Amino acid sequence: MSILIENISKKFGHFQALSPLSLDISEGEMIGLLGPSGSGKTTLLRIIAGLEGADSGRIQFGDRDVTNLHVRDRRVGFVFQNYALFRHMTVADNVAFGLEVLPRKERPSRAEIQKRVQHLLEMVQLEHLANRFPSQLSGGQKQRIALARALATQPEVLLLDEPFGALDAKVRKELRRWLRGLHDELGFTSVFVTHDQEEALELSDRVVVMSNGNIEQIDQPGTLYASPNSRFVFDFLGNANVFEGKTDAGVWRNGQASIALPNGAQQEDGQLYIRSHEFFVSTEATAQADLPLRVIAINPIGAEVRLELAPIGWQSNDVWEVDLPHKAFDKNGFEKGQTVFVTPKAGYFFAHDAKQPVEIHWSITK
Protein backbone atom coordinates (compact mmCIF):
# COMPACT_ATOMS: atom_id res chain seq x y z
CA MET A 1 0.00 0.00 0.00
CA SER A 2 1.37 3.42 -0.86
CA ILE A 3 1.79 6.04 1.83
CA LEU A 4 1.30 9.75 1.24
CA ILE A 5 2.58 12.20 3.85
CA GLU A 6 1.63 15.80 3.32
CA ASN A 7 2.84 18.81 5.32
CA ILE A 8 3.14 16.87 8.56
CA SER A 9 4.48 18.88 11.50
CA LYS A 10 4.84 18.25 15.21
CA LYS A 11 5.81 20.29 18.25
CA PHE A 12 6.61 18.98 21.73
CA GLY A 13 6.18 22.02 23.97
CA HIS A 14 8.45 24.59 22.38
CA PHE A 15 10.53 22.03 20.55
CA GLN A 16 9.79 21.77 16.85
CA ALA A 17 10.24 18.03 16.35
CA LEU A 18 9.06 18.09 12.75
CA SER A 19 8.84 21.08 10.43
CA PRO A 20 6.13 20.67 7.82
CA LEU A 21 7.39 17.92 5.54
CA SER A 22 6.01 15.75 2.79
CA LEU A 23 6.97 12.31 1.59
CA ASP A 24 5.53 10.02 -1.02
CA ILE A 25 6.13 6.29 -0.60
CA SER A 26 5.10 3.88 -3.32
CA GLU A 27 3.60 0.47 -2.82
CA GLY A 28 6.11 -2.23 -1.91
CA GLU A 29 8.92 0.21 -1.36
CA MET A 30 11.39 -0.04 1.50
CA ILE A 31 12.26 3.36 2.92
CA GLY A 32 15.01 4.11 5.42
CA LEU A 33 14.69 7.18 7.61
CA LEU A 34 18.28 8.11 8.40
CA GLY A 35 19.45 10.81 10.76
CA PRO A 36 21.18 11.58 14.04
CA SER A 37 19.22 11.37 17.29
CA GLY A 38 16.82 14.28 17.66
CA SER A 39 16.37 14.60 13.90
CA GLY A 40 12.68 13.67 14.13
CA LYS A 41 12.89 10.33 12.33
CA THR A 42 11.27 8.32 15.12
CA THR A 43 8.59 10.99 15.58
CA LEU A 44 7.77 10.75 11.88
CA LEU A 45 7.54 6.95 12.11
CA ARG A 46 5.26 7.15 15.15
CA ILE A 47 3.04 9.66 13.37
CA ILE A 48 2.73 7.31 10.39
CA ALA A 49 1.75 4.54 12.83
CA GLY A 50 -0.70 6.76 14.67
CA LEU A 51 1.09 6.43 18.01
CA GLU A 52 1.62 10.18 17.89
CA GLY A 53 -0.75 12.79 16.49
CA ALA A 54 0.53 15.38 14.01
CA ASP A 55 -0.15 19.08 14.62
CA SER A 56 -0.88 19.69 10.96
CA GLY A 57 -0.95 17.86 7.67
CA ARG A 58 -2.45 14.71 6.26
CA ILE A 59 -1.55 11.04 5.93
CA GLN A 60 -3.04 8.71 3.39
CA PHE A 61 -2.63 4.92 3.03
CA GLY A 62 -3.52 4.13 -0.58
CA ASP A 63 -6.84 5.94 -1.09
CA ARG A 64 -7.67 5.85 2.60
CA ASP A 65 -7.20 9.05 4.62
CA VAL A 66 -5.92 7.85 8.00
CA THR A 67 -4.99 11.22 9.53
CA ASN A 68 -7.61 10.97 12.26
CA LEU A 69 -7.67 7.21 12.55
CA HIS A 70 -6.66 5.54 15.83
CA VAL A 71 -3.56 3.30 15.84
CA ARG A 72 -5.56 0.15 16.22
CA ASP A 73 -7.61 0.94 13.13
CA ARG A 74 -4.67 1.80 10.90
CA ARG A 75 -3.61 -1.82 10.63
CA VAL A 76 0.09 -1.28 10.47
CA GLY A 77 2.71 -3.66 11.76
CA PHE A 78 5.04 -1.91 14.19
CA VAL A 79 8.33 -3.28 15.48
CA PHE A 80 9.69 -1.50 18.54
CA GLN A 81 13.31 -0.71 19.22
CA ASN A 82 13.37 -2.81 22.40
CA TYR A 83 11.02 -5.43 20.88
CA ALA A 84 8.26 -4.80 23.49
CA LEU A 85 7.31 -8.46 23.61
CA PHE A 86 4.67 -9.36 26.18
CA ARG A 87 6.77 -10.81 28.97
CA HIS A 88 4.10 -12.95 30.56
CA MET A 89 3.12 -14.71 27.33
CA THR A 90 4.86 -17.53 25.52
CA VAL A 91 6.36 -16.88 22.12
CA ALA A 92 3.35 -18.51 20.45
CA ASP A 93 0.90 -16.39 22.48
CA ASN A 94 2.85 -13.27 21.57
CA VAL A 95 2.57 -14.04 17.87
CA ALA A 96 -1.10 -14.98 18.23
CA PHE A 97 -1.99 -11.75 20.04
CA GLY A 98 -2.99 -9.75 16.97
CA LEU A 99 -5.33 -12.54 15.88
CA GLU A 100 -6.76 -13.20 19.35
CA VAL A 101 -7.90 -9.60 19.80
CA LEU A 102 -9.75 -9.41 16.49
CA PRO A 103 -13.48 -8.83 16.88
CA ARG A 104 -15.32 -12.14 17.09
CA LYS A 105 -16.73 -11.88 13.57
CA GLU A 106 -13.29 -11.60 11.98
CA ARG A 107 -11.38 -13.83 14.39
CA PRO A 108 -10.21 -17.12 12.91
CA SER A 109 -10.97 -20.33 14.76
CA ARG A 110 -8.62 -21.57 17.46
CA ALA A 111 -7.19 -24.23 15.16
CA GLU A 112 -6.73 -21.70 12.38
CA ILE A 113 -4.90 -19.30 14.71
CA GLN A 114 -2.65 -22.13 15.81
CA LYS A 115 -1.87 -22.98 12.21
CA ARG A 116 -1.12 -19.37 11.30
CA VAL A 117 1.17 -18.98 14.33
CA GLN A 118 2.99 -22.16 13.40
CA HIS A 119 3.45 -20.85 9.88
CA LEU A 120 4.75 -17.48 11.09
CA LEU A 121 7.19 -19.16 13.45
CA GLU A 122 8.45 -21.29 10.59
CA MET A 123 8.88 -18.18 8.51
CA VAL A 124 11.14 -16.64 11.17
CA GLN A 125 12.79 -20.05 11.66
CA LEU A 126 11.99 -20.23 15.37
CA GLU A 127 9.23 -22.84 15.54
CA HIS A 128 11.16 -24.77 18.17
CA LEU A 129 10.83 -21.86 20.61
CA ALA A 130 7.02 -21.65 20.56
CA ASN A 131 6.61 -22.44 24.25
CA ARG A 132 9.46 -20.34 25.59
CA PHE A 133 9.03 -17.02 27.32
CA PRO A 134 10.64 -13.85 25.91
CA SER A 135 13.12 -13.66 28.78
CA GLN A 136 14.62 -16.94 27.58
CA LEU A 137 15.43 -15.63 24.09
CA SER A 138 18.49 -13.87 22.70
CA GLY A 139 18.22 -10.38 21.23
CA GLY A 140 18.14 -11.61 17.64
CA GLN A 141 15.46 -14.18 18.44
CA LYS A 142 13.35 -11.56 20.22
CA GLN A 143 13.60 -9.32 17.18
CA ARG A 144 12.38 -12.08 14.88
CA ILE A 145 9.48 -12.87 17.19
CA ALA A 146 8.58 -9.18 17.28
CA LEU A 147 8.53 -9.25 13.48
CA ALA A 148 6.41 -12.39 13.35
CA ARG A 149 3.98 -10.80 15.81
CA ALA A 150 3.74 -7.64 13.72
CA LEU A 151 3.16 -9.65 10.53
CA ALA A 152 0.52 -11.95 12.04
CA THR A 153 -2.37 -9.74 10.99
CA GLN A 154 -0.91 -9.41 7.49
CA PRO A 155 -0.49 -5.64 7.54
CA GLU A 156 0.26 -3.91 4.26
CA VAL A 157 2.52 -1.42 5.99
CA LEU A 158 5.38 -2.45 8.26
CA LEU A 159 7.10 0.16 10.41
CA LEU A 160 10.32 -0.56 12.24
CA ASP A 161 11.96 1.65 14.86
CA GLU A 162 15.74 1.06 14.93
CA PRO A 163 15.09 -2.62 14.30
CA PHE A 164 18.66 -3.79 14.68
CA GLY A 165 20.01 -1.14 17.05
CA ALA A 166 20.57 -3.37 20.06
CA LEU A 167 22.11 -6.35 18.27
CA ASP A 168 25.74 -7.23 17.71
CA ALA A 169 27.30 -6.64 14.31
CA LYS A 170 27.10 -10.19 12.96
CA VAL A 171 23.48 -10.85 13.97
CA ARG A 172 22.57 -7.43 12.65
CA LYS A 173 23.94 -8.18 9.21
CA GLU A 174 22.21 -11.54 9.08
CA LEU A 175 18.84 -10.14 10.15
CA ARG A 176 19.15 -7.28 7.69
CA ARG A 177 19.54 -9.68 4.79
CA TRP A 178 16.72 -11.81 6.11
CA LEU A 179 14.37 -8.82 6.48
CA ARG A 180 15.15 -7.70 2.93
CA GLY A 181 14.32 -11.20 1.69
CA LEU A 182 11.06 -11.24 3.62
CA HIS A 183 10.15 -7.83 2.28
CA ASP A 184 10.74 -8.91 -1.32
CA GLU A 185 8.77 -12.11 -0.76
CA LEU A 186 5.71 -10.66 0.97
CA GLY A 187 5.66 -7.31 -0.80
CA PHE A 188 4.56 -5.08 2.07
CA THR A 189 5.53 -1.42 2.17
CA SER A 190 8.05 -0.78 4.89
CA VAL A 191 9.56 2.22 6.60
CA PHE A 192 12.39 1.82 9.07
CA VAL A 193 14.32 4.22 11.24
CA THR A 194 18.07 4.00 11.67
CA HIS A 195 21.06 6.10 12.57
CA ASP A 196 23.41 3.65 10.87
CA GLN A 197 24.25 4.86 7.36
CA GLU A 198 25.49 1.45 6.28
CA GLU A 199 22.18 -0.10 7.27
CA ALA A 200 20.19 2.57 5.47
CA LEU A 201 22.24 2.30 2.28
CA GLU A 202 22.19 -1.48 2.23
CA LEU A 203 18.54 -2.09 3.03
CA SER A 204 16.48 0.71 1.50
CA ASP A 205 15.10 1.34 -1.95
CA ARG A 206 15.27 5.01 -1.09
CA VAL A 207 16.89 6.75 1.86
CA VAL A 208 15.36 9.79 3.55
CA VAL A 209 18.06 11.78 5.33
CA MET A 210 16.70 13.91 8.16
CA SER A 211 18.10 16.57 10.47
CA ASN A 212 16.44 18.92 12.95
CA GLY A 213 12.93 17.92 11.90
CA ASN A 214 13.58 18.49 8.20
CA ILE A 215 14.11 16.19 5.26
CA GLU A 216 17.54 16.94 3.82
CA GLN A 217 17.54 14.60 0.87
CA ILE A 218 15.53 11.71 -0.55
CA ASP A 219 17.36 9.47 -3.00
CA GLN A 220 18.31 5.96 -3.93
CA PRO A 221 21.36 4.78 -1.97
CA GLY A 222 23.66 4.97 -5.00
CA THR A 223 22.63 8.49 -5.93
CA LEU A 224 22.75 9.60 -2.33
CA TYR A 225 26.30 8.39 -1.99
CA ALA A 226 27.42 9.77 -5.33
CA SER A 227 25.84 13.19 -4.99
CA PRO A 228 24.98 14.34 -1.52
CA ASN A 229 23.24 17.68 -1.89
CA SER A 230 24.25 19.41 1.33
CA ARG A 231 27.03 19.70 3.86
CA PHE A 232 24.86 17.90 6.41
CA VAL A 233 24.30 14.86 4.22
CA PHE A 234 27.98 14.81 3.39
CA ASP A 235 28.97 14.94 7.04
CA PHE A 236 26.40 12.40 8.05
CA LEU A 237 27.14 9.88 5.36
CA GLY A 238 30.56 9.99 6.82
CA ASN A 239 34.19 9.35 6.05
CA ALA A 240 34.72 12.72 4.40
CA ASN A 241 37.69 14.89 5.27
CA VAL A 242 37.13 18.62 5.10
CA PHE A 243 39.75 21.07 3.79
CA GLU A 244 38.92 24.71 4.41
CA GLY A 245 40.73 26.60 1.63
CA LYS A 246 41.32 30.19 0.54
CA THR A 247 42.22 30.74 -3.12
CA ASP A 248 45.68 32.07 -3.73
CA ALA A 249 47.34 32.00 -7.13
CA GLY A 250 45.79 28.83 -8.46
CA VAL A 251 45.75 26.89 -5.22
CA TRP A 252 43.51 26.52 -2.15
CA ARG A 253 45.64 27.38 0.82
CA ASN A 254 45.29 26.66 4.53
CA GLY A 255 48.33 27.49 6.66
CA GLN A 256 51.29 25.64 5.18
CA ALA A 257 49.11 23.27 3.18
CA SER A 258 47.83 23.77 -0.33
CA ILE A 259 45.85 21.94 -2.99
CA ALA A 260 46.01 22.94 -6.66
CA LEU A 261 42.73 24.03 -8.26
CA PRO A 262 41.73 21.55 -10.94
CA ASN A 263 41.31 22.78 -14.51
CA GLY A 264 38.32 25.03 -14.98
CA ALA A 265 37.50 25.42 -11.28
CA GLN A 266 36.08 28.69 -10.02
CA GLN A 267 38.49 30.91 -8.10
CA GLU A 268 36.48 30.80 -4.88
CA ASP A 269 37.07 30.26 -1.17
CA GLY A 270 35.27 27.32 0.34
CA GLN A 271 35.39 23.80 1.70
CA LEU A 272 36.62 20.69 -0.03
CA TYR A 273 35.00 17.41 1.07
CA ILE A 274 37.14 14.43 0.17
CA ARG A 275 36.14 10.85 0.95
CA SER A 276 38.64 8.69 2.79
CA HIS A 277 39.33 6.36 -0.14
CA GLU A 278 39.89 9.15 -2.69
CA PHE A 279 43.54 9.71 -1.83
CA PHE A 280 46.93 8.39 -2.48
CA VAL A 281 49.58 8.68 0.17
CA SER A 282 53.27 9.41 -0.33
CA THR A 283 56.27 10.49 1.68
CA GLU A 284 56.72 13.69 -0.29
CA ALA A 285 54.44 16.46 -1.50
CA THR A 286 53.21 16.19 -5.09
CA ALA A 287 52.84 18.89 -7.71
CA GLN A 288 49.16 18.84 -7.10
CA ALA A 289 48.90 18.90 -3.31
CA ASP A 290 51.06 19.70 -0.35
CA LEU A 291 49.19 18.29 2.65
CA PRO A 292 51.59 17.29 5.42
CA LEU A 293 50.07 15.04 8.11
CA ARG A 294 51.36 12.94 10.98
CA VAL A 295 50.25 9.32 11.29
CA ILE A 296 48.59 8.94 14.71
CA ALA A 297 46.98 5.52 14.30
CA ILE A 298 46.93 2.62 11.86
CA ASN A 299 43.79 0.42 11.89
CA PRO A 300 43.48 -2.56 9.59
CA ILE A 301 39.73 -2.86 8.83
CA GLY A 302 38.68 -5.60 6.46
CA ALA A 303 39.92 -5.06 2.94
CA GLU A 304 41.63 -1.79 3.75
CA VAL A 305 43.99 -0.10 6.18
CA ARG A 306 42.75 3.10 7.75
CA LEU A 307 45.29 5.77 8.63
CA GLU A 308 44.34 8.39 11.17
CA LEU A 309 46.24 11.57 10.42
CA ALA A 310 46.76 14.87 12.21
CA PRO A 311 47.51 18.04 10.18
CA ILE A 312 50.97 19.58 10.50
CA GLY A 313 51.06 23.35 10.15
CA TRP A 314 47.45 23.80 9.00
CA GLN A 315 43.96 23.67 10.50
CA SER A 316 41.23 21.05 10.39
CA ASN A 317 38.38 20.43 12.84
CA ASP A 318 38.77 16.68 12.76
CA VAL A 319 41.39 14.04 12.50
CA TRP A 320 41.72 12.98 8.87
CA GLU A 321 40.96 9.41 7.90
CA VAL A 322 42.48 7.89 4.79
CA ASP A 323 41.78 4.33 3.62
CA LEU A 324 44.42 2.45 1.65
CA PRO A 325 44.35 -0.99 0.06
CA HIS A 326 46.64 -3.42 1.92
CA LYS A 327 48.85 -3.58 -1.15
CA ALA A 328 49.54 0.16 -1.21
CA PHE A 329 50.05 0.18 2.53
CA ASP A 330 52.47 -2.76 2.51
CA LYS A 331 54.52 -1.22 -0.29
CA ASN A 332 55.13 1.97 1.65
CA GLY A 333 55.19 0.51 5.16
CA PHE A 334 53.98 3.62 6.98
CA GLU A 335 54.63 3.84 10.70
CA LYS A 336 53.01 5.61 13.59
CA GLY A 337 54.49 9.10 14.11
CA GLN A 338 55.74 9.35 10.54
CA THR A 339 55.01 12.42 8.40
CA VAL A 340 53.12 11.67 5.19
CA PHE A 341 51.62 13.68 2.33
CA VAL A 342 48.22 12.92 0.84
CA THR A 343 46.98 13.81 -2.61
CA PRO A 344 43.24 13.84 -3.37
CA LYS A 345 41.95 12.29 -6.59
CA ALA A 346 38.36 13.53 -6.45
CA GLY A 347 36.19 15.56 -4.14
CA TYR A 348 33.26 17.90 -3.70
CA PHE A 349 33.62 21.64 -3.38
CA PHE A 350 31.22 23.83 -1.44
CA ALA A 351 31.83 27.49 -2.30
CA HIS A 352 31.67 29.76 0.71
CA ASP A 353 27.91 30.19 1.05
CA ALA A 354 26.69 27.66 -1.50
CA LYS A 355 24.27 24.97 -0.40
CA GLN A 356 25.03 22.66 -3.32
CA PRO A 357 28.46 21.19 -3.98
CA VAL A 358 30.43 21.04 -7.23
CA GLU A 359 32.04 17.73 -8.04
CA ILE A 360 35.71 18.01 -8.94
CA HIS A 361 38.40 15.68 -10.30
CA TRP A 362 42.10 16.12 -10.61
CA SER A 363 43.91 14.61 -13.56
CA ILE A 364 46.58 12.88 -11.56
CA THR A 365 50.17 13.65 -12.46
CA LYS A 366 52.58 11.61 -10.40
Added chain:
Amino acid sequence: MATHLTAANVRPRHKRVLPGLSLSLGTSLLFISLILLLPMTGLVMQTMDMGWERYWQVITDERVVASYKVTLWAAALASIFNGFFGLLLAWVLVRYEFPGRRILDALVDLPFALPTAVAGITLATLYAQNGWYGDVLESLGIKVAYTPWGIVLAMAFTSIPFVVRTVQPVLEELSPEEEEAGMTLGASDWSVFRRVIFPALWPALMTGIALSFTRSLGEFGAVIFIAGNMPYVSEITSLMIFISLQEFDFAAASAIASVVLMASLVLLFAINIWQARYLRRLHGR
Protein backbone atom coordinates in the same frame (compact mmCIF):
# COMPACT_ATOMS: atom_id res chain seq x y z
CA MET B 1 37.22 -24.54 60.24
CA ALA B 2 40.83 -25.05 59.22
CA THR B 3 39.91 -26.09 55.71
CA HIS B 4 37.64 -23.10 55.44
CA LEU B 5 40.50 -20.77 56.33
CA THR B 6 42.94 -22.24 53.84
CA ALA B 7 40.33 -22.07 51.14
CA ALA B 8 39.78 -18.41 51.90
CA ASN B 9 43.49 -17.78 51.67
CA VAL B 10 43.80 -19.38 48.29
CA ARG B 11 40.75 -17.80 46.71
CA PRO B 12 41.06 -14.21 45.48
CA ARG B 13 39.26 -11.75 47.74
CA HIS B 14 35.87 -10.74 46.46
CA LYS B 15 35.48 -7.05 45.91
CA ARG B 16 32.20 -6.26 47.64
CA VAL B 17 31.11 -3.01 49.23
CA LEU B 18 29.45 -4.64 52.24
CA PRO B 19 31.33 -7.03 54.52
CA GLY B 20 31.21 -10.68 53.54
CA LEU B 21 28.63 -13.39 53.97
CA SER B 22 29.54 -14.60 57.45
CA LEU B 23 29.32 -11.18 59.11
CA SER B 24 26.23 -9.85 57.32
CA LEU B 25 24.29 -13.12 57.54
CA GLY B 26 25.28 -13.54 61.19
CA THR B 27 24.05 -10.07 62.10
CA SER B 28 20.78 -10.58 60.19
CA LEU B 29 20.12 -13.93 61.86
CA LEU B 30 20.85 -12.49 65.30
CA PHE B 31 18.35 -9.71 64.77
CA ILE B 32 15.70 -12.01 63.34
CA SER B 33 16.17 -14.26 66.38
CA LEU B 34 15.87 -11.43 68.87
CA ILE B 35 13.01 -9.59 67.24
CA LEU B 36 10.95 -12.31 65.55
CA LEU B 37 11.82 -15.80 66.72
CA LEU B 38 12.27 -15.20 70.44
CA PRO B 39 8.81 -13.69 71.03
CA MET B 40 7.25 -16.37 68.84
CA THR B 41 8.98 -19.10 70.80
CA GLY B 42 7.71 -17.53 73.99
CA LEU B 43 4.21 -17.62 72.57
CA VAL B 44 4.48 -21.29 71.71
CA MET B 45 5.98 -22.08 75.13
CA GLN B 46 3.02 -20.44 76.85
CA THR B 47 0.57 -22.64 74.98
CA MET B 48 2.68 -25.76 75.69
CA ASP B 49 1.83 -25.48 79.39
CA MET B 50 -1.91 -25.76 78.90
CA GLY B 51 -2.24 -29.18 77.27
CA TRP B 52 -3.92 -30.08 74.02
CA GLU B 53 -7.45 -30.46 75.33
CA ARG B 54 -7.54 -27.10 77.07
CA TYR B 55 -5.89 -25.50 74.00
CA TRP B 56 -8.56 -26.86 71.72
CA GLN B 57 -11.25 -25.76 74.13
CA VAL B 58 -9.93 -22.21 74.22
CA ILE B 59 -9.53 -21.76 70.50
CA THR B 60 -12.89 -23.29 69.66
CA ASP B 61 -14.85 -21.38 72.27
CA GLU B 62 -18.07 -20.16 70.70
CA ARG B 63 -17.35 -16.50 71.29
CA VAL B 64 -13.82 -16.84 69.94
CA VAL B 65 -15.01 -18.64 66.81
CA ALA B 66 -17.52 -15.84 66.22
CA SER B 67 -14.63 -13.40 66.46
CA TYR B 68 -12.67 -15.40 63.83
CA LYS B 69 -15.58 -15.12 61.46
CA VAL B 70 -16.01 -11.38 61.99
CA THR B 71 -12.27 -10.77 61.64
CA LEU B 72 -11.92 -12.92 58.55
CA TRP B 73 -14.75 -11.50 56.53
CA ALA B 74 -14.05 -7.94 57.60
CA ALA B 75 -10.38 -8.33 56.65
CA ALA B 76 -11.37 -9.97 53.36
CA LEU B 77 -13.76 -7.15 52.48
CA ALA B 78 -11.25 -4.51 53.53
CA SER B 79 -8.42 -6.01 51.51
CA ILE B 80 -10.55 -6.55 48.40
CA PHE B 81 -11.73 -2.95 48.65
CA ASN B 82 -8.11 -1.89 49.05
CA GLY B 83 -7.19 -4.00 46.02
CA PHE B 84 -9.46 -1.91 43.80
CA PHE B 85 -8.93 1.44 45.41
CA GLY B 86 -5.20 0.97 45.95
CA LEU B 87 -4.71 -0.01 42.31
CA LEU B 88 -6.63 3.06 41.20
CA LEU B 89 -4.64 5.32 43.51
CA ALA B 90 -1.31 3.86 42.38
CA TRP B 91 -2.38 4.25 38.74
CA VAL B 92 -3.28 7.90 39.23
CA LEU B 93 -0.05 8.62 41.10
CA VAL B 94 2.14 6.99 38.45
CA ARG B 95 0.39 7.82 35.21
CA TYR B 96 -0.77 11.40 35.66
CA GLU B 97 0.84 14.71 36.43
CA PHE B 98 -1.44 16.98 38.43
CA PRO B 99 -0.99 19.70 41.03
CA GLY B 100 -0.71 18.18 44.51
CA ARG B 101 0.46 14.80 43.25
CA ARG B 102 3.41 14.76 45.63
CA ILE B 103 1.23 15.69 48.57
CA LEU B 104 -1.21 12.91 47.71
CA ASP B 105 1.71 10.54 47.36
CA ALA B 106 2.91 11.46 50.85
CA LEU B 107 -0.60 11.19 52.30
CA VAL B 108 -0.76 7.54 51.26
CA ASP B 109 1.67 6.71 54.05
CA LEU B 110 -0.40 8.51 56.69
CA PRO B 111 -2.08 5.34 58.00
CA PHE B 112 1.40 3.95 58.71
CA ALA B 113 2.53 7.09 60.50
CA LEU B 114 -0.61 7.74 62.52
CA PRO B 115 -0.96 5.89 65.83
CA THR B 116 -3.72 3.38 65.10
CA ALA B 117 -5.65 4.36 68.20
CA VAL B 118 -5.78 7.95 66.95
CA ALA B 119 -7.09 6.69 63.62
CA GLY B 120 -9.72 4.60 65.41
CA ILE B 121 -10.93 7.45 67.61
CA THR B 122 -11.01 9.84 64.64
CA LEU B 123 -12.99 7.43 62.51
CA ALA B 124 -15.35 6.65 65.36
CA THR B 125 -15.97 10.36 65.97
CA LEU B 126 -16.58 11.08 62.29
CA TYR B 127 -18.89 8.13 61.72
CA ALA B 128 -20.75 8.27 65.04
CA GLN B 129 -24.44 9.18 64.82
CA ASN B 130 -23.67 12.81 65.57
CA GLY B 131 -20.39 12.93 63.63
CA TRP B 132 -19.87 14.70 60.27
CA TYR B 133 -20.27 11.63 58.07
CA GLY B 134 -22.36 9.60 60.50
CA ASP B 135 -24.99 12.31 60.49
CA VAL B 136 -25.36 12.18 56.71
CA LEU B 137 -25.24 8.38 56.55
CA GLU B 138 -27.77 8.13 59.37
CA SER B 139 -30.29 10.08 57.31
CA LEU B 140 -29.77 7.51 54.52
CA GLY B 141 -30.34 4.72 57.01
CA ILE B 142 -26.73 3.51 57.01
CA LYS B 143 -24.90 2.83 60.25
CA VAL B 144 -21.13 2.44 60.20
CA ALA B 145 -19.73 3.22 63.64
CA TYR B 146 -20.24 0.53 66.27
CA THR B 147 -21.24 -2.08 63.67
CA PRO B 148 -19.14 -4.66 61.75
CA TRP B 149 -18.94 -2.12 58.89
CA GLY B 150 -16.91 0.07 61.21
CA ILE B 151 -14.41 -2.80 61.48
CA VAL B 152 -14.10 -3.01 57.69
CA LEU B 153 -13.63 0.76 57.51
CA ALA B 154 -10.89 0.82 60.14
CA MET B 155 -9.10 -2.16 58.58
CA ALA B 156 -9.24 -0.64 55.10
CA PHE B 157 -7.89 2.63 56.44
CA THR B 158 -4.90 1.15 58.22
CA SER B 159 -3.84 -1.22 55.43
CA ILE B 160 -4.33 0.74 52.20
CA PRO B 161 -0.63 1.75 51.92
CA PHE B 162 0.35 -1.91 51.47
CA VAL B 163 -1.46 -2.15 48.16
CA VAL B 164 -0.40 1.25 46.84
CA ARG B 165 3.23 0.82 47.78
CA THR B 166 3.57 -2.65 46.27
CA VAL B 167 1.81 -1.83 43.00
CA GLN B 168 3.38 1.60 42.44
CA PRO B 169 6.96 0.52 41.60
CA VAL B 170 5.74 -2.19 39.22
CA LEU B 171 3.53 0.31 37.42
CA GLU B 172 6.43 2.73 37.13
CA GLU B 173 8.57 0.04 35.56
CA LEU B 174 5.96 -1.05 33.04
CA SER B 175 7.15 0.06 29.61
CA PRO B 176 4.66 2.06 27.57
CA GLU B 177 5.91 0.20 24.49
CA GLU B 178 4.11 -2.96 25.53
CA GLU B 179 0.83 -1.07 25.67
CA GLU B 180 1.58 0.56 22.34
CA ALA B 181 2.46 -2.82 20.86
CA GLY B 182 -0.93 -4.05 22.01
CA MET B 183 -2.64 -1.12 20.33
CA THR B 184 -0.78 -1.44 17.03
CA LEU B 185 -1.94 -5.06 16.96
CA GLY B 186 -5.50 -3.83 17.05
CA ALA B 187 -6.42 -4.47 20.70
CA SER B 188 -9.08 -2.32 22.35
CA ASP B 189 -8.23 -0.33 25.48
CA TRP B 190 -9.94 -2.92 27.65
CA SER B 191 -8.09 -5.73 25.87
CA VAL B 192 -4.75 -3.99 26.41
CA PHE B 193 -5.50 -3.56 30.09
CA ARG B 194 -6.73 -7.11 30.58
CA ARG B 195 -4.13 -8.91 28.46
CA VAL B 196 -1.05 -6.70 28.75
CA ILE B 197 -1.10 -4.41 31.79
CA PHE B 198 -2.97 -6.49 34.32
CA PRO B 199 -0.90 -9.68 34.02
CA ALA B 200 2.20 -7.61 34.71
CA LEU B 201 0.62 -6.01 37.80
CA TRP B 202 -1.09 -9.13 39.06
CA PRO B 203 1.70 -10.55 41.27
CA ALA B 204 2.34 -7.21 42.95
CA LEU B 205 -1.37 -6.59 43.43
CA MET B 206 -1.86 -10.03 44.99
CA THR B 207 1.04 -9.43 47.35
CA GLY B 208 -0.37 -6.05 48.30
CA ILE B 209 -3.81 -7.53 48.97
CA ALA B 210 -2.32 -10.39 50.99
CA LEU B 211 -0.25 -8.00 53.09
CA SER B 212 -3.27 -5.80 53.59
CA PHE B 213 -5.27 -8.88 54.63
CA THR B 214 -2.76 -10.16 57.17
CA ARG B 215 -2.31 -6.70 58.61
CA SER B 216 -6.09 -6.45 59.00
CA LEU B 217 -6.23 -9.80 60.78
CA GLY B 218 -4.02 -8.43 63.52
CA GLU B 219 -5.29 -4.84 63.64
CA PHE B 220 -6.33 -3.80 67.13
CA GLY B 221 -6.02 -0.12 67.97
CA ALA B 222 -7.98 1.35 65.11
CA VAL B 223 -10.72 -1.26 65.20
CA ILE B 224 -11.75 -1.44 68.86
CA PHE B 225 -12.73 2.22 69.05
CA ILE B 226 -15.16 1.98 66.16
CA ALA B 227 -16.29 -1.65 66.37
CA GLY B 228 -18.72 -1.39 69.26
CA ASN B 229 -17.28 -4.70 70.52
CA MET B 230 -20.55 -6.57 70.96
CA PRO B 231 -19.96 -10.26 71.76
CA TYR B 232 -20.75 -12.56 68.80
CA VAL B 233 -21.37 -9.56 66.51
CA SER B 234 -18.48 -7.13 66.36
CA GLU B 235 -15.70 -8.55 68.46
CA ILE B 236 -12.44 -9.14 66.60
CA THR B 237 -9.90 -11.84 67.45
CA SER B 238 -7.25 -9.46 68.70
CA LEU B 239 -9.81 -8.10 71.16
CA MET B 240 -10.39 -11.66 72.43
CA ILE B 241 -6.65 -11.89 73.09
CA PHE B 242 -6.77 -8.58 74.93
CA ILE B 243 -9.72 -9.71 77.07
CA SER B 244 -7.91 -12.89 78.05
CA LEU B 245 -4.89 -10.82 79.01
CA GLN B 246 -7.04 -8.59 81.19
CA GLU B 247 -8.28 -11.70 82.96
CA PHE B 248 -4.62 -12.67 83.49
CA ASP B 249 -5.24 -15.84 81.46
CA PHE B 250 -1.97 -15.60 79.55
CA ALA B 251 -2.19 -19.16 78.27
CA ALA B 252 -5.56 -18.55 76.62
CA ALA B 253 -4.29 -15.30 75.11
CA SER B 254 -1.31 -17.13 73.65
CA ALA B 255 -3.51 -19.90 72.32
CA ILE B 256 -5.73 -17.52 70.39
CA ALA B 257 -2.71 -15.55 69.24
CA SER B 258 -1.12 -18.72 67.88
CA VAL B 259 -4.14 -19.24 65.64
CA VAL B 260 -3.81 -15.73 64.18
CA LEU B 261 -0.10 -16.26 63.77
CA MET B 262 -0.55 -19.53 61.90
CA ALA B 263 -3.15 -18.05 59.58
CA SER B 264 -0.90 -15.12 58.72
CA LEU B 265 2.19 -17.26 58.22
CA VAL B 266 0.44 -19.77 55.97
CA LEU B 267 -0.97 -16.97 53.84
CA LEU B 268 2.35 -15.16 53.53
CA PHE B 269 4.25 -18.32 52.63
CA ALA B 270 1.62 -19.31 50.08
CA ILE B 271 1.73 -15.91 48.39
CA ASN B 272 5.51 -15.94 48.35
CA ILE B 273 5.72 -19.34 46.70
CA TRP B 274 3.08 -18.47 44.14
CA GLN B 275 4.73 -15.18 43.31
CA ALA B 276 8.17 -16.73 42.96
CA ARG B 277 6.78 -19.15 40.38
CA TYR B 278 5.03 -16.42 38.46
CA LEU B 279 8.04 -14.12 38.44
CA ARG B 280 10.37 -16.89 37.35
CA ARG B 281 8.41 -17.06 34.13
CA LEU B 282 8.71 -13.31 33.60
CA HIS B 283 12.42 -13.12 34.25
CA GLY B 284 13.55 -16.35 32.71
CA ARG B 285 15.47 -19.32 34.14
